[in-house]
Amino acid sequence: MRIISGNSKGKKIFEPNDIATRPLKDLTKESIFNILIHTKKFNVQIKDSNVLDLFSGVGSFGLECLSRGSAFVTFVENYNAVLPILKKNIYNLEYQKNSLVLEKDIFNNLNFNIFDKKFDMIFMDPPYKLKSISSLLDAIVEFKILKKDGIVIIHRHKKEEDNYTKNFEIVELKKYGISKIVFGIFN
Template sequence: MRIIAGRHRGRVLRAPEGAATRPTADRVRQALFDMLWHAPWGGRTVVQDQLVLDAFAGTGALGLEALSRGANHATFIETDRAALTALRANIAACKEEPRSAVLTADATRPPRARVPCGLVFLDPPYGQALVPKTVVGLHAAGWIAPGALLVAETAQDEALDLPGYVAVANRSHGAATLHVLRAPGEQAEDAQ
């Protein structure tokens, strides 16, 4: 597993042993970031200069990819000890400590955000319907900016219904589906 593009391109990322963490594959991350940058509803500003939240961060691959491509700051939320060790090692290897924050917290009940994020990644364990519950928690804690892009990875057979969010793209990659949604707010009309 490695960073695909940007200032950290080619940087190998550490992953914990075992099946507790399921890192997003390089090819899926490549497809996701290509979509974010090149889709009619996207563009480089979707990533560049954004505040990013990587919930269920695992190795931090999604947030670190965003930092590599020009995001201003990434906050990573994770609870698994082995994943936290790998995550912190990956942030250090990329020398991104000044632009990163790691929160050992439950993403469904996160601490209050200081500033909302414009790009939110959710990659929870499959089959537990965690995305809707997490979005409710993140929204209540002020993590999701009006009109933010939310990227959620689920199993292919998981339905995703988030009232008020506008689906802008769905892509299947093997056993996973990437859902890209626009949060309610001032920019939501741009997604239609």
């Protein structure tokens, strides 16, 4: 895995050795960024954005954002086998000043009111076995952590039938291999 574009283009992203982590593949990541840049369905700018990367794993999405000019990325991860790799990737790409790693379990001890700023983009890449993400979407709304014109991007298994919160509108859905990418806004 590598950074696809921006000031860190071509630099390596270290991956975990275990099979429990499934990093975002380069082709899928490139497709996500092509949609972010070229779509007319929503208006989110990568440059100078504030990004929340939930279930960040090795940080592939958030690091790509930083390489492309995002102002700041908050990584949230609690899996001990991948945390050192995430931190190593941030250090090797020299993004320590533009990022924060929160070692939190998103469902058990992440209090969404700890975020002191709103996000332009929230990327969620939960484990495929996770059956419901509606509670996360509800928390995003309840704590008002997404900017009014912000976007939520969700990486899921293409066969997963998620129940989304009632005010979450899917504006784009793409499938790549076994993955699907959902782009949504709150109305």
